[in-house]
Amino acid sequence: MSRSYPKILRNRKRRIERRLDPERRWSEQPNRMLSASNIHFEMAERERAVNYGGIGAIHLMGQRLGLAEEIDGRVQLLKRHLPYHESDHVLNLAYNALLDGQRLEDIELRRNDETFLAGLGAQRIPDPTTSGDFTRRFDQEAIGDLMEAINRTRQRVWKKQPGGFLSHALIDTDGTMAPTLGECKGGIGLSYKGIWGYAPLIISLANTREVLYVVNRPGNVVSHEGCVPWIDRAIELVRPHAGQITLRGDSDFTLTAQLDGWHSQGIKFIFGMDAHAKVVQLVQALPEEAWKLLERLARYEIATEPRAKAPRIKASIVRFKGYLNKKLVGQSVAELDYQPNKCGRSYRLVVVRKNISVQKGEAVLFEDIKYLFYITNHTDYRAEQVVALANGRCDQENVIEQLKNGVNAMRMPVDDLLSNWAYMAASALAWNLKSWYGLLMPNRRRGLELVQMEFRRFLHAIVLLPAQIVRSGRRIIYRIMGYNRYLKDFFAAWEKLRRMAPA
Template sequence: MGVKLRQQHSKILKGRKQKIDRRLKRKQWEDQERPMFKGRNIHYEVAEKIQAIRCGGIGAIHQMVQRSGLVEEINAKVKLLKVHVPYHESDHVLNIAYNILVGGMRLEDIELNRNNEGYLNAVGAQRIPDPTTAGDFTRRFTPEDIGSLMESINTVRSRVWAEGRKEKWKEALIDVDGTIAGTYGECKGGMNLSHKGIWGYAPLIVSFANTKEVLYLENHPGNVASHDGSVKWIDRAIEVVKPYAEEICIREDTDFSLTGNFDRWSERVDFVFGMDARAVLIKRAGELPEEAWNALVRKPRYAVKTQQRQKPENRKEELVKEKGYKNIRLTGERVAEFEYQPGKCEKICVGKELERGKRREGAI
């Protein structure tokens, strides 16, 4: 896009914004005789050449994908097709990814994009795979192929970080957690009943909190423990982020306190893991002197720009009191530190005991 054209577009957008600002400007209204939704004559026209799509940014995203080299990287590392008639591996991967980006919820929604000429033109494709073909492609993947696909994405990610950042992150935060992906299907392979009574899957997600990017993902049946098989993905995530960060901190909940790896990880990164309030930890916390405990002051979720709003009455709490139900409320938070050495560690960790009212939680 030329400089003059960009200036022209900026002028048009600025003018439209000013018109909206004038229409929405605060003023003292008088009593109106007619409703605001008055209605007016409107004309619909079908242009012969100009096409509009509801996902206008998909073209810009596809240009970014091409310029970053992601297409070539996928085709080089993911080998699922012996011949390409007419689609390559990257065509199938982008077809499914773009379907989600434009609001699709199922593979069947690809058919909407497939019959949208504006969408096809935006991604520069004569045609795209239909939902059945897309489903057949996903069934070709083995766990090793999925790993290759994630590594191809991370290779391009590292290239973008290297070219786009002038300095390293001072502290890179890697989050590891599991979630529950429910499904309404009854014939889905690998699904199971989770501890919450939801049929579906329990994917493990390793993400880069600084940019909210998912580095690795592994799908599990719904009844599998969230930390199952997480060590190898944590190690891989460290390798991806290490060249671009001065320090790395891994954050996980109690399920991921894999103490057998603490010594090895401590040589390369910092970590904050939750620990279950076991009897030995509760005893240690109970033996601490009162002066060891300090009030925990948390940062506010947001800054009040005008004045603090008055909170409405909590109707739920009123009903609980009226009916005489047990009412558990957070009365305060205190924190204390002490040294603790897990059985599988040679090094001593610093433990923090958090007291919420009468409930205690541990972190290392």
């Protein structure tokens, strides 16, 4: 790689800024801006290029972290390697997602791309049918081994983070629905909503948005089915690197039989609770002075002048049409000690009271009260802070959405519960690779920006880069041919990875 790339980046940045200069004053243009007409196409005879040059950086990161070695050392599914190793299959599935593949069949595009194969130093990669057959070799133990291999690699990333990185680790747990139209999918179930499919369990780390464990289950199970062993594994994974650990989940995961055990280990938790008759009666007996106004903490500070709010078009239509409307009037918060039946001690129960005005058109029909309950063993937070911390778990819904529609991990393309679970674990690796790349970026602010990005935006910023592939001696050179504002940090990350000692 030429050492002149900083100069090249500056020149490319200068040229695009000149084109997009907001201070430029345009005169009336006689011709359209998109004016190209005399367009010709030719085939390059010698030059070879791809439109996903960032995959080389991701592959280099995996090599430096020892990802392939971990997978091959723990996942033993092939008696002979003719010609592929287990890591070849797993990375093939993960890279398919990283290259914006929507289906297993998209692997065939890369398999027939000689330049892509040369860029990864591969003679060939598994075809879609072979990849599907590989997922069918997994049993539950092998899937667990695959996730532990990924987690061993993950810990190497965490060890390279600055001090205080996980001073307060937030482990989120939730279930979701992965519907399928397949008639012959083994292990599917019918959910209470009448949807056929699977019900994956997702355990993620809110600090880095990494998926720690993904567990496939039949579609008819309740959200918390079988979650305790996986939560405990997540705790053991995070504990050596974290100061304090907090578990979060909705009311389905308030497993009162487990709370004392987690508390005795020093694990904190904040779970939602159902508004059943007993706790509602306790709350209604509280004196009015126990309640105080709930002030939601600002998500960010406005750096400029606050802008006027746009007119609420939906609200005006609801009033005009006379639709039934529930409008939040105010919120207040209180707390009390509460001991669930299966617990040997009491815990802090934080309650949010929502005052709701039920309206029809302009007329107010009646006032309604709704209660939200959060049980926690956090004693050093104010009630408002407990509510804010609990509401922060909502970001896991965004992570789940990215697993579904970003890396397409829940397409369920193969034939039964276990093979689709293996596919999920391999595809979710693509999402984790995104987080690891951001965490290893030298520019901390820009790296955390990548961690928070949606997957598709990350692809366009880091992976989908036009690049020429050149073999020079024992080197594989990616010559980036375009420009975007992340390239300076992209090269800084490459320099860091290049100097990193292999695991």
